[in-house]
Amino acid sequence: MKPTTLCLIINDKNEILLGRKKRGFGVGKYNGFGGKKQENETFRQCAVREIFEEVSLVVQPEDLIPVAIMNFQFPYEEELNHLNYTYIVKNYEGLPLESEEMEPRWFAFDDIPFETMWKGDDMWIPEVLKGKLLHTLLVFGKDNDEVKLAENTYVDTIEEFETTAEIAACLRKG
Numbered sequence: 001m002k003p004t005t006l007c008l009i010i011n012d013k014n015e016i017l018l019g020r021k022k023r024g025f026g027v028g029k030y031n032g033f034g035g036k037k038q039e040n041e042t043f044r045q046c047a048v049r050e051i052f053e054e055v056s057l058v059v060q061p062e063d064l065i066p067v068a069i070m071n072f073q074f075p076y077e078e079e080l081n082h083l084n085y086t087y088i089v090k091n092y093e094g095l096p097l098e099s100e101e102m103e104p105r106w107f108a109f110d111d112i113p114f115e116t117m118w119k120g121d122d123m124w125i126p127e128v129l130k131g132k133l134l135h136t137l138l139v140f141g142k143d144n145d146e147v148k149l150a151e152n153t154y155v156d157t158i159e160e161f162e163t164t165a166e167i168a169a170c171l172r173k174g
Contacts (some may be wrong), residue, residue: 002082005034005047019102021150056097
């Protein structure tokens with residue numbers, strides 16, 4: 001299981017910044033910003049690095065608000081499986097800039113382009129935007145796109161761990 005991060009950046013107009021993926025897995029889809037955790041960094045450090053690499057915004061690790069632990073399962077291509085910390089970011093410096101990987105765009109909360117995002121995003125993003133904290137399971141079908149199973153478990157806090165084994169154990173105990 002790959003450890004990853006995903007960040008939903010929110011401005012003071014209650015708009016969400018999403019990026020259209022320009023290359024690699026998920027090309028053409030709008031998504032938050034994030035990626036694979038490197039061995040020498042924490043999840044928060046990963047999120048800060050990925051935001052800067054993908055959209056040129058500067059974020060401090062303490063300004064990341066953990067809102068979900070996501071378990072993305074791809075049973076037909078298990079190397080794509082990943083456990084993810086999802087954060088909301090409201091405090092950042094700079095202006096969003098396009099990168100080689102992402103083309104950023106602001107959306108009003110009621111105009112999020114779920115039809116051009118990962119299937120299943122519509123079942124958890126509105127919840128975290130309302131302030132809910134989640135453990136979410138998404139199991140994808142043979143095409144790595146269709147969602148075969150989607151479950152949100154509402155929690156009171158998001159515990160932060162450093163290894164996927166610790167995260168998996170937390171998710172198993174509910």
